[in-house]
Amino acid sequence: MINFATVGSGWITDSFIQAAQLSGKFQLVGVHSRTEEKAKQMADKHQAAHYYTNLEEMAKSEEIQAVYIASPNSLHFEQALIFLKNKKHVICEKPIFSNTAELEMAYKTAEENGVYLLEAIRNIHTPNFHILKEKLAMAGPLRSAMLPYISYSSRYDLLLQGEEPNIFSAAYSGGALVDLGVYPLYLAVCLFGEPKKVTYHAVLLRTGVDGSGTLVLEYEGFVCTILCSKISHSELLCEIHGEKGSFLLEDAAPISEIKFIDSHSKDSQILSVDQEEQNMIYECLSFANVIESKNDEEYNLLKNWSQIVLRITEEARKQNNIIFSIEK
Incomplete structure (x- = not known):
């Protein structure tokens, strides 16, 4: 079971949490939102043990192994780097980043910290x-x-x-x-x-x-x-x-x-x-396979597609x- 947390409080985050739990591969332990009120509401809604308004604090949690990011597009890169540098796997909602310079820097950071960076794109x-x-x-x-x-x-x-x-x-x-x-x-x-x-x-x-x-x-x-x-x-x-x-x-x-x-x-x-x-379940199973099995062949395929x-x-x-x- 992969302990994960979320960044973002929109409908897509709700859907991913539901799919992740249905997959049987992920356990929600924390949520983040910019305001304490929204963060607490999200945690109560999904029975998460912890809620955060500070990303740095969240990234340092030893309970969290992976994080799903579904904030506004322009925030993805900065937020992903915080978690990658703290050795958390990052699943980032599409579009993963704004440009290729951000993507290559984030992949480099993931590799340096021994974790995976994955783009959440459900249809493939x-x-x-x-x-x-x-x-x-x-x-x-x-x-x-x-x-x-x-x-x-x-x-x-x-x-x-x-x-x-x-x-x-x-x-x-x-x-x-x-x-x-x-x-x-x-x-x-x-x-x-x-x-x-x-x-x-x-x-x-x-x-x-x-x-x-x-x-x-x-x-x-x-x-x-x-x-x-x-x-x-x-x-x-x-x-x-x-x-x-x-x-x-x-x-x-x-x-x-x-x-x-x-x-x-x-x-x-x-x-x-x-x-x-709940068709997002399939990407959850795919990501769990990469993380749990350290399936670098599958990871490199997904990475190549994201780059193109x-x-x-x-x-x-x-x-x-x-x-x-x-x-x-």
Whole structure:
């Protein structure tokens, strides 16, 4: 059992705690929030023995072996370093950091302290992702892919009213690509590898970040197009097209259904399986395997994927002059 603590008090933290406990691999021992009132509420809600408002104090606790960080994006790096330097494994919610310089420094710190740094990205750990990866060759030579994640955010209403929510703020390293686009981007990288060329066409907001955009990934023989938006709604399926057949995915995360359609006969078959409703359980099991078994082969694979994805989002931002406040 891995004793873990959390940083952040949003819904995603609640979900991760629930999934971690359902996995049977993690035991919650502490929570952190910026105010004592919120920290105590979080601890009471999840029966955690300790609550903190001071990260340094929390990081020094001998009871804590790992920490899950789900604070605003721009805070991830500074907070992760505190725990890594205190020899705690860090599981950081996507997007792991703001740029590749932060990522490489954090990996170096993790290695120096004999701990793991892992990015929480739920869709690539699910059974249906593994099925898709295993069955990908059924499509024959790939010729195109269209991977949308378009979901209207209620926080966009706040932006329209003159406020600046974290997820739409350069000060907090926000934007559609790093928030939603990473899900289909991870699918592309994990299935197809690193693209030869990246082009991003962004719709910029008054805050200096992207509200939506089209990311084009060029591979040998085919192109993958990723559509992401937090300012509109769509029910488009994800599609991967090959000469022998095509895959239709109901969604990019958590990949609830996979249908394969034969190009010649047009016959279709469902390849997916039913997954746990609390689908974050799969990443928890994966992370526990890395930590408990010291599975460096799996760790290096996940590390490589995180590096490629962050390189792509950083290049995409540069092309559109999207500069986060921490980079100025």
